[in-house]
Structures are given as structure tokens and as C-alpha cells.
Amino acid sequence: MNFPNDIDGDVMRSLEENGFNFENETEVEFNIDFKHWPLNDNDKAAIVNLYPNCEFVDPNEMDIENGDLLGYVQIYLTSKIEHEFIVNTQKTLTSKVEQYGGWCDSWGVSLG
Numbered sequence: 001m002n003f004p005n006d007i008d009g010d011v012m013r014s015l016e017e018n019g020f021n022f023e024n025e026t027e028v029e030f031n032i033d034f035k036h037w038p039l040n041d042n043d044k045a046a047i048v049n050l051y052p053n054c055e056f057v058d059p060n061e062m063d064i065e066n067g068d069l070l071g072y073v074q075i076y077l078t079s080k081i082e083h084e085f086i087v088n089t090q091k092t093l094t095s096k097v098e099q100y101g102g103w104c105d106s107w108g109v110s111l112g
Contacts (some may be wrong), residue, residue: 008086009015009109018111025080028107029045031094032073035101043100050096051075081109 001016003009016022020025030046039047047054051073058071074094079085086107093104 003072004083007105008083008090008107012081012083012086015109015111020081020109020111021032022081025078025108026046028077028081028086028089029078029110030075030077030089030104031108032075032097032104033106034097035072037070037072039100046100047073047102048085052104092093 001012001022003012003016012022039056043057047056053076055059055074056071057074059068077089090104090107094102097103
């Protein structure tokens with residue numbers, strides 16, 4: 001396959017090298033990062049209102065030891081992995097959470 005020359009295309013090339021089947025729908029995990037953590041109760045409620053099945057992930061002990069004190073929110077969507085879907089979803093997620101200090105520029109799939 002031919003993927004765009006950007007970070008999302010790089011991930012797709014890596015998936016292809018690992019035998020990922022792009023013809024099947026799969027669960028895609030999008031991570032929403034924030035400028036501050038933890039989120040206040042109002043921001044959490046607003047995020048849950050937007051994405052009821054989201055998960056709030058606090059930094060673990062190793063993250064904290066390494067100075068990473070920021071958690072993130074995970075959102076799961078099911079789709080075929082296509083560049084346009086990935087890019088548009090990240091833009092949409094960012095536009096919905098930027099008022100809470102959030103943005104989305106990372107995603108992944110399980111190869112297991």
C-alpha cells in the first residue's frame with residue numbers, strides 16, 4: 001500500500017510491516033492529551049458527555065518517576081484503518097476537547 005509521508009502514514013507503514021490486515025474493521029484507540037492533569041470535575045463531566053465510553057488514564061508510578069505527571073483520555077472507535085479516517089478523527093477530537101486544554105495526535109491498534 002502507499003501511505004502519505006507523515007506520522008500517521010509512518011504508523012500505517014509499521015502496521016503493514018507487521019502483517020496488519022487493512023481490509024478488516026478494528027478497534028482504534030485515540031489518546032487525548034491535556035495541558036493540565038488531573039482534569040477538574042466539570043471538565044471530566046464534559047468529556048464524559050461527549051464520549052460516554054471514554055477512559056481516564058492517570059500516570060503510573062514509572063511515568064511519575066520519569067517526571068510525566070499528565071494523564072490522558074482514551075477513546076475507542078471501530079473502523080477500517082484509512083489515513084483520512086485517522087486524520088479527520090484526530091482533528092474532530094481536538095476541536096471538541098481543546099476548550100478543556102486537550103488535543104489528539106496519537107492513536108493505535110492492538111496487533112494481538
